[in-house]
Amino acid sequence: MATYEYRCPRDGIFPARFPIGRAPAGIRCVTCAAEAVRVFSAPSLRAMPRPLVAALDRAGRSAEAPEVVTRVPGRRGVARPVHPGHARLPRP
């Protein structure tokens, strides 16, 4: 299910949920039952946390042009968080 937006000439924009790709071009307004047309708008990215948006952007860029690294990330100079349970794992 996805949320789509429709515009009623009297009541303005309101959301409606339909399966992805099956939203009709027009529906009845939930308030006045007049014909409301579907409007296209940007996805609700503002509600996503900024670090998540940055991670998604980086993943998208990486899919097209992977970053080249010259060393294993996190080996030198950067302390990685260590879970206490890692000490109990079997060693090779």
Ligand SMILES: [Zn+2]
């Ligand atoms: Zn209406």
